[in-house]
Amino acid sequence: xxxxxxxxxxxxxxxxxxxxxxxxxxxxxxxxxxxxxxxxxxxxxxxxxxxxxxxxxxxxxxxxxxxxxxxxxxxxxxxxxxxxxxxxxxxxxxxxxxxxxxxxxxxxxxxxxxxxxxxxxxxxxxxxxxxxxxxxxxxxxxxxxxxxxxxxxxxxxxxxxxxxxxxxxxxxxxxxxxxxxxxxxxxxxxxxxxxxxxxxxxxxxxxxxxxxxxxxxxxxxxxxxxxxxxxxxxxxxxxxxxxxxxxxxxxxxxxxxxxxxxxxxxxxxxxxxxxxxxxxxxxxxxxxxxxxxxxxxxxxxxxxxxxxxxxxxxxxxx
Amino acid sequence: xxxxxxxxxxxxxxxxxxxxxxxxxxxxxxxxxxxxxxxxxxxxxxxxxxxxxxxxxxxxxxxxxxxxxxxxxxxxxxxxxxxxxxxxxxxxxxxxxxxxxxxxxxxxxxxxxxxxxxxxxxxxxxxxxxxxxxxxxxxxxxxxxxxxxxxxxxxxxxxxxxxxxxxxxxxxxxxxxxxxxxxxxxxxxxxxxxxxxxxxxxxxxxxxxxxxxxxxxxxxxxxxxxxxxxxxxxxxxxxxxxxxxxxxxxxxxxxxxxxxxxxxxxxxxxxxxxxxxxxxxxxxxxx
Numbered sequence: 209x210x211x212x213x214x215x216x217x218x219x220x221x222x223x224x225x226x227x228x229x230x231x232x233x234x235x236x237x238x239x240x241x242x243x244x245x246x247x248x249x250x251x252x253x254x255x256x257x258x259x260x261x262x263x264x265x266x267x268x269x270x271x272x273x274x275x276x277x278x279x280x281x282x283x284x285x286x287x288x289x290x291x292x293x294x295x296x297x298x299x300x301x302x303x304x305x306x307x308x309x310x311x312x313x314x315x316x317x318x319x320x321x322x323x324x325x326x327x328x329x330x331x332x333x334x335x336x337x338x339x340x341x342x343x344x345x346x347x348x349x350x351x352x353x354x355x356x357x358x359x360x361x362x363x364x365x366x367x368x369x370x371x372x373x374x375x376x377x378x379x380x381x382x383x384x385x386x387x388x389x390x391x392x393x394x395x396x397x398x399x400x401x402x403x404x405x406x407x408x409x410x411x412x413x414x415x416x417x418x419x420x421x422x423x424x425x426x427x428x429x430x431x432x433x434x435x436x437x438x439x440x441x442x443x444x445x446x447x448x449x450x451x452x453x454x455x456x457x458x459x460x461x462x463x464x465x466x467x468x469x470x471x472x473x474x475x476x477x478x479x480x481x482x483x484x485x486x487x488x489x490x491x492x493x494x495x496x497x498x499x500x501x502x503x504x505x506x507x508x509x510x511x512x513x514x515x516x517x518x519x520x521x522x523x524x525x526x
Numbered sequence: 527x528x529x530x531x532x533x534x535x536x537x538x539x540x541x542x543x544x545x546x547x548x549x550x551x552x553x554x555x556x557x558x559x560x561x562x563x564x565x566x567x568x569x570x571x572x573x574x575x576x577x578x579x580x581x582x583x584x585x586x587x588x589x590x591x592x593x594x595x596x597x598x599x600x601x602x603x604x605x606x607x608x609x610x611x612x613x614x615x616x617x618x619x620x621x622x623x624x625x626x627x628x629x630x631x632x633x634x635x636x637x638x639x640x641x642x643x644x645x646x647x648x649x650x651x652x653x654x655x656x657x658x659x660x661x662x663x664x665x666x667x668x669x670x671x672x673x674x675x676x677x678x679x680x681x682x683x684x685x686x687x688x689x690x691x692x693x694x695x696x697x698x699x700x701x702x703x704x705x706x707x708x709x710x711x712x713x714x715x716x717x718x719x720x721x722x723x724x725x726x727x728x729x730x731x732x733x734x735x736x737x738x739x740x741x742x743x744x745x746x747x748x749x750x751x752x753x754x755x756x757x758x759x760x761x762x763x764x765x766x767x768x769x770x771x772x773x774x775x776x777x778x779x780x781x782x783x784x785x786x787x788x789x790x791x792x793x794x795x796x797x798x799x800x801x802x803x804x805x806x807x808x809x810x811x812x813x
Contacts, residue, residue, distance in 0.1 A: 327551070339558055341566060348764040348786075483749075
């Protein structure tokens with residue numbers, strides 16, 4: 209039984225209270241060897257592969273590291289070198305462009321689909337299965353498949369489709385002006401299903417009484433969607449928004465496999481630049497610049513994640 | 527009827543609303559078929575179609591000739607069997623490590639409850655805020671230092687450092703009835719017995735969730751295995767496929783893509799509920 213609600217939260221009195229007559233159920237409390245044994249896998253794995261690398265990443269961003277000689281402290285040189293790299297600003301611009309396009313395409317589609325799907329009365333499972341299917345296709349397979357679909361010749365899959373309605377051919381990945389859009393279309397296709405499922409779950413949480421109340425007030429179907437459904441989804445909409453920003457800021461697979469950053473660096477993203485700093489140079493990686501840029505990106509994303517965490521807390525509490 | 531959406535049963539009786547809803551839902555279903563199933567069916571068809579057919583008329587519904595040899599060629603001559611086995615081994619190991627770390631840590635933090643549990647849980651959860659890109663370079667150098675390059679350990683062990691798994695398992699354990707643990711203790715069970723014979727058997731649902739997501743994630747992973755497994759002999763499908771594209775014929779390549787897709791799609795169809803009921807996902811959203 210829980211304590212009565214009238215109990216106050218003042219500090220405990222100095223005089224210890226008398227021992228309760230009936231002892232509460234003893235807790236299984238450890239702290240001894242057994243507990244340490246159970247904590248060991250986590251401590252080892254997190255210590256070696258999470259905590260230590262996080263610390264090391266901060267240290268390395270102030271060092272010049274190659275795998276041959278001992279690392280030397282270089283202060284803020286790495287940060288300066290990264291910020292002076294003209295490619296950085298291209299990458300930032302491309303990543304922002306990717307994020308904006310992903311929001312324009314990828315944000316409304318799952319919402320509209322989920323609101324429509326939640327009204328389906330028959331074969332509801334079929335709808336969500338179909339919507340989620342692209343999410344389980346391995347991303348590498350999806351990109352390689354779409355690369356074939358994006359064939360720029362008039363006989364390419366998408367150009368054939370467009371040609372049948374008198375459009376195209378579109379150069380897709382071959383042209384700097386369409387390459388990023390092509391990446392975003394594929395990325396949206398690959399991720400939308402997951403967002404749809406999140407919205408569907410949130411939609412089941414809209415109390416029917418609100419719709420009934422709106423109906424008594426004479427609201428139309430559209431009015432109910434606009435004044436009841438959307439405001440009720442505000443929390444989850446904000447969360448998927450932030451999740452999407454954090455995700456798109458770290459986009460790597462699509463530019464790496466579709467275009468390798470081209471044509472003319474039009475799809476070089478921040479993560480691709482980090483990869484290129486550290487791993488693409490056959491003469492040895494510039495690990496300092498790579499970690500410096502990672503850290504700067506992480507700070508931005510960390511702020512977003514913190515906001516996200518606060519929001520999810522208040523959202524799940526409500 | 528409590529379970530209703532935007533449309534009331536009154537709306538559903540109105541001819542205009544019902545008609546519109548039917549049309550919209552049919553259009554939506556057609557679009558979902560095209561977008562969701564279309565590429566999968568196209569891949570399945572092209573995997574058994576000769577290259578010339580696929581190139582000449584990629585959208586033909588029915589191929590002129592079947593070429594089932596594509597699958598066999600991909601499997602044996604291109605050695606997809608080897609990369610497939612590597613993928614299975616990588617996924618299995620990553621699954622085992624994640625399950626081991628998540629259950630033991632969850633058990634220690636939730637059931638044994640040492641005094642410093644809050645601090646530990648905090649340090650674990652804090653890693654959720656660190657984007658994986660920060661880990662990329664230092665983690666790579668760690669793996670180089672431990673000379674784990676070109677061994678599966680380089681993928682298995684870092685996969686275990688997944689704070690989200692621990693959070694899920696710990697929350698599940700928190701909700702198990704503590705009276706059962708007390709009863710087991712009174713009967714003389716030590717922590718190991720309690721873990722193995724009491725807590726784990728009660729935790730099948732959450733172990734299922736963690737397992738399916740661990741396997742799917744391992745199957746999908748690309749960047750990390752590409753960095754730490756430079757030797758083609760130990761590479762999984764995801765890493766090997768982009769390289770293969772350069773030197774095998776299109777129909778065989780598409781057959782290889784199809785083979786790589788079978789297992790995740792089969793897992794999804796078999797465990798649809800885990801993916802679609804939103805339980806695990808809303809857990810993910812609630813962080």
